[in-house]
Amino acid sequence: MDETTDAKLRSWVDVSTDSHFPIQNLPYGVAIRNSDQKPILVTAIGDSVLNLTEIEKRGVFSTTEIAGKNVFQGSSLNDFMSLGRGAWKTVRQALSRLFQADNPAIRDNEDLKNKVLIPASEVEMVMPVSIGDYTDFYSSREHATNVGTLIRGPEKALMPNWRHLPVAYHGRASSIIISGTPLHRPKGQTFPKDAHAPVFGPSNVLDFELEMGFFVGPASKLGKSISVNDAIDHIFGMVLVNDWSARDIQTWEYQPLGPFLAKNFGTTISPWIVTMDALAPFKCPAPEQDPKPLSYLRSESDRTYDIHLEVNLTPESSDTSETIVRSNFNYLYWDVHQQLAHHTVTGCNVRTGDLMASGTISGPAKKNRGSLLELTWRGEEPITLSSGETRKFLQDGDTVTLTGWCQGDGYRIGFGKCAGKILPAIKE
Ligand code: MN
Numbered sequence: 175m176d177e178t179t180d181a182k183l184r185s186w187v188d189v190s191t192d193s194h195f196p197i198q199n200l201p202y203g204v205a206i207r208n209s210d211q212k213p214i215l216v217t218a219i220g221d222s223v224l225n226l227t228e229i230e231k232r233g234v235f236s237t238t239e240i241a242g243k244n245v246f247q248g249s250s251l252n253d254f255m256s257l258g259r260g261a262w263k264t265v266r267q268a269l270s271r272l273f274q275a276d277n278p279a280i281r282d283n284e285d286l287k288n289k290v291l292i293p294a295s296e297v298e299m300v301m302p303v304s305i306g307d308y309t310d311f312y313s314s315r316e317h318a319t320n321v322g323t324l325i326r327g328p329e330k331a332l333m334p335n336w337r338h339l340p341v342a343y344h345g346r347a348s349s350i351i352i353s354g355t356p357l358h359r360p361k362g363q364t365f366p367k368d369a370h371a372p373v374f375g376p377s378n379v380l381d382f383e384l385e386m387g388f389f390v391g392p393a394s395k396l397g398k399s400i401s402v403n404d405a406i407d408h409i410f411g412m413v414l415v416n417d418w419s420a421r422d423i424q425t426w427e428y429q430p431l432g433p434f435l436a437k438n439f440g441t442t443i444s445p446w447i448v449t450m451d452a453l454a455p456f457k458c459p460a461p462e463q464d465p466k467p468l469s470y471l472r473s474e475s476d477r478t479y480d481i482h483l484e485v486n487l488t489p490e491s492s493d494t495s496e497t498i499v500r501s502n503f504n505y506l507y508w509d510v511h512q513q514l515a516h517h518t519v520t521g522c523n524v525r526t527g528d529l530m531a532s533g534t535i536s537g538p539a540k541k542n543r544g545s546l547l548e549l550t551w552r553g554e555e556p557i558t559l560s561s562g563e564t565r566k567f568l569q570d571g572d573t574v575t576l577t578g579w580c581q582g583d584g585y586r587i588g589f590g591k592c593a594g595k596i597l598p599a600i601k602e
């Protein structure tokens with residue numbers, strides 16, 4: 175049993191029961207203080223962040239295996255992520271002890287506390303990782319079935335390969351943005367229904383995709399694959415991902431090589447990386463796989479995590495956000511270990527900071543559908559918001575906010591928010 179996940183642990187920092195950041199979470203992020211532009215590496219507790227850059231300088235980790243490594247002095251988490259599970263556990267234990275109710279080290283040192291514990295409202299969260307490569311999977315059976323049904327009809331909804339391998343495409347890392355960054359409606363080439371030739375202009379069918387993603391910790395070598403059982407040692411933690419999608423661009427461009435411009439104009443991630451150690455108590459079985467995958471993709475029974483997920487929509491005209499999707503990470507057919515094993519089975523190397531997203535996370539019920547494409551059945555069944563407004567797809571001014579958490583007994587291991595607002599297309 176990992177004592178850092180003990181549900182009974184309490185901190186000297188006040189944490190409400192619905193906070194995403196109790197002492198059992200301890201996620202990692204990068205922040206900028208309003209008064210000071212140099213980024214600091216941080217963890218979160220309750221409504222505060224702890225300055226890891228400062229406490230490392232003060233020697234808090236000097237008796238641990240990361241002593242002298244200065245992994246929290248850069249502008250991203252990559253150095254720390256590259257060290258691997260042993261170092262991650264050591265630091266997590268040290269942080270857990272610092273925050274425990276009976277530990278006076280920071281609690282009773284006013285000067286130190288004022289210096290290193292900062293109200294979350296006083297910092298801006300920025301991109302936590304230098305991301306080299308980004309891959310997006312397509313691992314929800316319900317999502318693939320819904321999309322396949324819309325495109326090809328119910329008989330041929332799932333392609334023959336789908337239940338044998340985790341389908342994916344190589345995405346674009348340069349346009350991954352942090353929660354809170356607005357993005358412009360993309361322009362591109364589409365072929366409208368009754369047109370005789372393609373046209374150029376702003377996308378008229380803009381959508382979100384409810385996803386999660388994991389970051390690669392230690393790199394692998396070219397030519398070496400990562401086995402399904404070793405995969406967990408290469409996974410640092412997870413974030414929420416909104417894979418914004420222009421469906422009209424996608425429909426026209428995608429054959430035969432898959433998504434390209436329909437997905438490359440922006441992908442939003444949440445700022446806090448929740449570690450696999452924090453998620454461990456919420457491990458649960460994934461859907462049964464039939465047929466059994468080939469042996470390189472076979473892993474043990476508790477392969478995934480029970481993470482409740484929501485999508486909230488806030489129109490420009492409204493102050494209230496409305497929950498339009500409720501889903502769960504554990505609906506995914508292919509798990510993170512299988513995704514990483516499959517990705518590297520050819521000998522493709524992965525590097526520290528690579529992001530692997532899950533694909534849209536839909537489930538069996540209509541409310542579980544993780545995109546507007548599915549929720550409105552390609553616009554045939556618009557959704558009605560409480561204001562009376564309807565949506566087939568996203569309108570300018572709409573803000574989409576993903577959130578998610580694991581529900582423990584009296585506490586939550588949460589991911590915070592992953593939000594983005596759609597601005598009008600940029601004029602020529
Ligand atoms: Mn996607």
